[in-house]
Amino acid sequence: MIFVNKNTKVLVQGATGKMGAAHTKRMIAYGTQVVGGVTPGKGGTLVPDTKIKVYDTVKEAKDATGATCSVLFVPPYLALDAGVEAIEAGISLLVVITEGIPPQDTAKLVSYARLKGIRMIGPNCPGVITPGETLLGILPGMIFKPGPVGMVSRSGTLTYEIALALTDADQGQSTCVGIGGDPVKGMEYPEVLTAFNNDNDTEVIVLIGEIGGNAEEEAAQFVKQNVNKPVVAYIAGQTAPPGKRMGHAGAIISGGKGTAESKMQAMREAGIEVALTPSEVAEKVKKLRTQLVKK
Amino acid sequence: MIFVNKNTKVLVQGATGKMGAAHTKRMIAYGTQVVGGVTPGKGGTLVPDTKIKVYDTVKEAKDATGATCSVLFVPPYLALDAGVEAIEAGISLLVVITEGIPPQDTAKLVSYARLKGIRMIGPNCPGVITPGETLLGILPGMIFKPGPVGMVSRSGTLTYEIALALTDADQGQSTCVGIGGDPVKGMEYPEVLTAFNNDNDTEVIVLIGEIGGNAEEEAAQFVKQNVNKPVVAYIAGQTAPPGKRMGHAGAIISGGKGTAESKMQAMREAGIEVALTPSEVAEKVKKLRTQLVKK
C-alpha cells in the first residue's frame, strides 16, 4: 500500500458543507481515522451526525490532533486559500476533491505544494483508498477489496468500474489513487508509479487514462525506464471526436494530439498490456499474476 | 575575509545608468572582477568608458561569464524585479545599493532571497569591500587597507569615517560589510558576525550601529552567545531627539525605544567595548589586538 494506511490521521476541510459532511461520515464508516474537520467560524461544533470536532483553522486542528493529511471539500474559489493553509500548517498529503477550481488557482496551489515538497492529489479527483485500511475522498469503499493490484487513474467513476471488475475477478487492490481529470494537477502518473514500484504489497499496476494531453505517453515512457512491475492500461475515449471536450477539462483531442490511439500505441511500445474493456483489464491482471507466480 | 575575494566574479545590474556606470569604473579600478553589466535593451553594448559587456538579462550574463555575485544600481521601483531576476538566475550574493525602494518591495525581495538561501546585502547600503582584493558597491576603496579588523555597519559615510580612523591607526580591515540603513533588509548583523567569527583573517570585529529598531540589542545578545572574538561597537545618534527620523528610514527613536543609550547598554552588558568617537574605535581596536598578542 502507498501514501495512506490505517494509521493515517486525516482532517477534512469543508467538513460542514453538504458534500463534506456526507463523505466525512462515509470515510469514518469505512474506518478512516478522521480526527477533525475545519470550517472557519464553525470551530467548537461537531461535523453533523458524527463525533468529529470542527476547528476554525488547519493550524489549530493539526496542533490538536497530529493529523498529517487533509482532504479538501471546500468551494472552488476558496480551495487555493484552504490548500495553502494546509500546506503552511505542515500537512504532508493534500487530497483536493473540489471540482471547478480555476486553473490559475490550481497552478498556484501546485507551485506551493512543490515548493514545500508536499504530496498533493487532485484537484477534481475521487481521492485515494487503501482497501481495508483507509479511504480519503469520495471513492465508494464497498467495491474495493484488499489485494496486490495498484491502481492509478485520471478518472472517477471509470476507476470504480474497473475496480469492480477487478474485485469481481478476485483481484484485490493495494491502493487506488485517483489523480483527477483537470489539466493542471498536483500528482502525475510517475509519482504514483514510482510509489507502486517500490511497494512490497503491489504486484501488478493498473493505469487508467483518457484522451487529452500527453500524460499517458509520458507515463508509458516512465514505465519503460523506471518500472519493473507489470502494468495493464486502459484508455477511455477511443471513439471520441476531435476538438470536443468530453466532460473533464482535460479530456479533449487538440490539433490531432492526445488521441486514445496515440496513447495506446505508446503504452504498447513501453511493454504495457492494453485492455479495451474494464473486464479485459481484470482478465489481463489475472493472467499476469499467474505468470508472476510461475516465475 | 568573508563573502568576497579577488576571485569573485561580479555583475552590475543597472551598469549603464549614471551611478551604475561611475561605480562600475571605480570597482574595476579597484581590481574587482566585474565581468558584465545588465541593462535590458542595451545588450551588446559596453559599459561607458570600460571594456565590460552589457547583457539584456542576468541569465544571459551569468551563462556567459560564470558570475556568482550581482550588484544592483537599478532605480528603486525596478529593484524587486531585478533582484528576483538575479536570484532566479542562480546568483548567490546580491548587493543592493539602490536607495528608496518601497518597504513592501524590499520585504518581497527578502522573502525570495531567504527561500532560495541567497545572501542579500542591502538595500540602501554602500556594499562590501575586502581591502586589497575586491570591492562591490560604492565604498571609497582608498580609505581601506588590508588587515585583521572585520567591520559591519548600518551606515555608509560613518563607516568610511571609522575605516579612515582605523586605517590612520594602522588597523587594516579583513572585510567591511555595509548592511544598509533601511528597516527591512536582507542581511542582519548576526549573519555577518557569524562569518567574521569563523574567518581566520579576522581578529577583532567593529560593529557600527545607529538609533532605531532593536537590531543592535539583538546583535549584542548574539555576540554574547555566539562570538568569541573581541567586538568594538559605535552607536550613532546619542544626541538625536525622539520621534524624528534622522535621514535613514530606520533611524528613528519610536515610543522611547531604539535609543543609543539602550543599545550601548546592551552592548556593554554583552562584553562589547563601546567607543564614543570614531577615533576611539581605532584606539580600542589597537588595544584589544595588543592584548590578543599577549595571550
Added chain:
Amino acid sequence: MQMVTSHIESDGAETNMNLYEWEAKRIFADWGISVPQSIRITREEELSKVNFDFPLTIKCQVLSGGRGKAGGIQFAKDLKEAQSLVGKLMAMTIGGSKTESLLIEPKVAIKHEMYLSVTMDRARGCPVYIAAKEGGIEIESNKSIITEPIPYPFQPYVARNLAKKMGLSGALLNKVASIAERLYKLFDQLDLDLAEINPLVITQSDEVIALDGKIIVNDDALGRQKMFDGWQEKHMADLPERERKAKKQGLNLVELDGNIGIICNGAGLTMATMDMVKNFGGNPGNFLDAGGGSDQEKTLAAIELVNENPNVKVILLNILGGITACDEVAHALVEFMKKNPKRSMVVRLRGNNQDKAEKMLADSGLKLFPDLENAVKEAVSKSKVAV
C-alpha cells in the same frame, strides 16, 4: 501579407468561452497593449463613423478559426469598395459560426510579424509563454517557436527572458517584454485559458501592436469574473441547441451521429461506455456526462435532453453510484417513464443504495442490468431493431 488565423489550441478551447476579436482587443487596450484604431459595425450606413484613413481592413467577427482562408478578411481602398463589402461579409458563416459584426481598421503598414501567447502548460503545471519571432505562418508547425514557463509569483524579468529567447534586442526587446508582461497579467487576472496575439506586428513606424487577438475565458472562473457577467449566452451562439441547453444545466453533452443515447455519471465512464458501444457494433448518438454528484433533478434533465434528440432510438443509462446515489437516479427514471412510457431504455445501476433503487423500479417494466457489458450489448441489440 499573409493573414494568420491559426492559433495554439488550448485545453477546452471548444467549450470554454471564446471571445470575438473586437472583445479581445478592447481587453488588450484596457491593459495597455496597443491595438489599431477601429470601429465595429453591422450595417453599411455605419461606415460614416470611420474616422481614420483608407485603405481599410474589414474583418468578420466570428468565433471559429480559418477566417482568413474563408475570405472573412477583406481590404477596401475607398468608401465605395467598403460599402460593397459590408453586406457580403455580414452574411458570411465561417466554420459554422455566423458573422456577429465587422471590425474595421486602417490597413496597418507591417514591417514584421511575430507571435505571442500565454496559456496553461498541463505538463509543467504552470502558465507558459509561447512565442515566435517569425510569425505569419501556421503557428503549430512554426519551427522558431519558443516557450518560457511563468513561475508564481510573477516578476517582469520572465517577460524579458522570453523576449531575449525570441532573439529580440534593443528597444524592441523592451517593447515586446512590456507587452508580454501585460499579457500575462490579464491572463492571470481574468482567469483565461488563452490570451493570444497573432500576429504581434512591428509597424513601419516601429510601434509594436496586436493586429489580431484571441481570448478564451475559463468557464470555471465565470462566477468570479464580474466583467463577463451575461457574456456566456452570447458566446454559445454557435453551439447546437441541445448542447447549449445542456451547458446551461451544468451537463456536458456532445452530440454524435449514431442512434444510442448514452448517459453516465463521470466523464471517463461515459467515454468508456461509448467505446464499448462502438466495440460491440453500436453507434453512439451522444456523450452525456451527468456529473459525479448528480441528483434526481439533474438526472431527469439529462434523460429528457437525450430524449429530445430525434436520432436516438434507445437510451443507455449507466450509473455506477459512488457519489451519485442509485435511488436518486431511480426517482428520476420513475418520473421520466411516467411521461414517456414507450421510450426504449436500457438501465445499468450499481452502487450506493442499489437495493432501494431496484425496489422502486420493480414495477416500471424496466430491466435493470448490474453488469455494464450486458447492458451495452442489450442497448446495441435494441438499436438495431426496426421501429
Added chain:
Amino acid sequence: MQMVTSHIESDGAETNMNLYEWEAKRIFADWGISVPQSIRITREEELSKVNFDFPLTIKCQVLSGGRGKAGGIQFAKDLKEAQSLVGKLMAMTIGGSKTESLLIEPKVAIKHEMYLSVTMDRARGCPVYIAAKEGGIEIESNKSIITEPIPYPFQPYVARNLAKKMGLSGALLNKVASIAERLYKLFDQLDLDLAEINPLVITQSDEVIALDGKIIVNDDALGRQKMFDGWQEKHMADLPERERKAKKQGLNLVELDGNIGIICNGAGLTMATMDMVKNFGGNPGNFLDAGGGSDQEKTLAAIELVNENPNVKVILLNILGGITACDEVAHALVEFMKKNPKRSMVVRLRGNNQDKAEKMLADSGLKLFPDLENAVKEAVSKSKVAV
C-alpha cells in the same frame, strides 16, 4: 466609553505621509471595510448636511496624536449643541497640528472595542498584523496584544489565523478575518507604513466597523501611488517651514535648539558629527543629511537652508567624499561664500577629488580640516565666541 488615540508607532512615522482620519476612512470604505456614516465640514452652516440621527460625534481632523485627551473629540445631543461646538473645535491646535476640518458621525452604540493594524516588522523583515481582542486602552502597553507575520504571497488564511489567535470565534472570527484580509491588501497595494484601525468596534447590532483609522503612506512609494499625487504638500502643513522646504529638495533636515549648523553627507555620519559636537561641549542647531550622492546644487541648497536659521552661529560642513566628490562640494562652497562672505564656517573635506577641492578653495579664506575631531573642536569654539 474611552476614546483611544494612541497607536503603534511605525518607523518613520513622523516624516512619512500621515493621513487624516477622514482620508483613512474613505480608503477603508473603498476597500470594503465598514466605517460609520459621516460628513466632513469646516463651517457651522454645513451642519445642515447631517443626514443621520443625533447624538453626533464631532472629531477634529488633525495629524497629531493625543486628540481625545486634548478635547478634540466631542459629542452633541442636538443641533444646537453641535452648532456651539463647531467653531471651538475648528479653532483647536492639537500637538502642534491645526484642525483641518471636522468629521461628524452618528455616535456609535458600541458593544466591544478591539485593535487591528498592519505594519512592517523590521525584525522579521516582513509585514505583520498587530491586534488585540481587548482594545480601548493604550495599545503599546496592552497585554492582550498579539502579532502574526504575513508571508508573501498572501493568502487569506493568515487573517483567519490572526482572528483565531485574537481569541475570536463564530461569525465574529470570519468578520474580523475578512477585515484583516482587506487591511493587508490595502497596506500592500498602497505602499503603506501603517494601516491601523483603533478601535475596531463591534456595534450593538453586531456589525464590525472601523471607528477610527490611521494611515501612513511610505514616502518612497509616492512616485508610484498615483492616488496620492499632490497630497504631500497638504500633509506637511504641520512641519516647521525650513524642514518642509528641505523635504521638497530631497534633503533631510531636523532643527534642534543649538547654534551649530551641521551638514554632512550620510545619516550615520551626520548623527556621529552631532554626537561629537555635543561631546566637545557644543550645541547642534540642526541635523542636515545632504545625502550620499549630493552634487553641487544640492550641497548649496543645504548650506543655504542652514544659513537661513537665525539661531545658527557657525556652520560645520563635514564631507567624507565617497559618492560625493569633494570638488562638487567645493564649487558649492565657493558660490555660497561669494554671497555670504561673513558667514562663520568650518569645513572638513576628505575623500574623492580632495586635491581639486583644496585648490579651488585656496583663495576662499576657508580653512579646511582633513580631520573630523579638529573640525568639530573648531566649530564648538567658534560657536562660543560672542558675535
